[in-house]
């Protein structure tokens with residue numbers, strides 16, 4: 710078990726190469742329990758690769774990755790399966806099962822806690838159904854609980870995905886551009902909800918975003934990647950938009966990296 714003072718995420722010298730492409734070139738990162746960190750960077754800078762190395766979707770080429778006390782970089786498949794029950798993943802494209810209802814999609818989040826497969830709402834315990842309904846209510850979709858997921862708007866689908874993540878009872882939530890498919894109004898609503906419910910649950914969040922304004926408004930800390938290297942690591946308090954935007958410029962903002 711990991712002590713309470715240890716960072717929930719500890720990354721050292723993380724490298725990831727794909728057939729000659731260096732996606733991550735030796736990244737160090739700590740994320741404290743309950744912290745909300747936003748990863749920024751141009752397309753191709755390595756943000757998604759970093760998230761995927763944290764839950765074992767990608768095996769690092771080199772370096773150490775520890776999440777909730779598990780050494781992810783050398784974890785067995787069994788350890789990875791267990792780790793993934795602790796780590797929720799919110800995708801840009803929601804990844805709901807369109808022909809299933811909201812309630813069924815949310816219940817899927819609890820599958821890591823039950824033995825054997827489940828087919829249909831009635832095969833889950835009454836307690837799990839009540840918990841799923843409470844999460845659906847919390848994201849403001851109680852009236853849509855029995856509606857097919859593919860009949861909902863993008864913003865509503867992402868709220869269902871968030872409820873599914875809460876149902877998983879994770880320690881860490883990884884969100885890969887969770888609002889990139891949404892219009893600005895829905896993007897704001899979904900980010901608001903994500904930040905609020907994760908804070909209420911004391912969850913740790915690592916989220917990639919392309920919108921610097923959203924990042925400055927919601928994150929505790931910004932981490933900027935450029936060509937697989939960390940070029941910014943600063944608390945948002947006192948950070949200006951100009952300083953955050955420096956990661957998109959060609960000059961090396963070395964002064965922006967925390968000592």
Ligand SMILES: Nc1ncnc2c1ncn2[C@@H]1O[C@H](COP(=O)(O)OP(=O)(O)OP(=O)(O)O)[C@@H](O)[C@H]1O
Nearest residue numbers: 727730731732750751752753754755756757758759
């Ligand atoms: N599965 C893969 N196979 C080969 N190359 C990959 C793979 N995944 C990522 N890459 C490469 O690694 C680099 C980093 O990609 P990554 O998707 O992590 O960037 P990103 O910052 O998340 O970009 P975006 O903002 O567009 O999602 C890119 O050059 C990309 O082409």
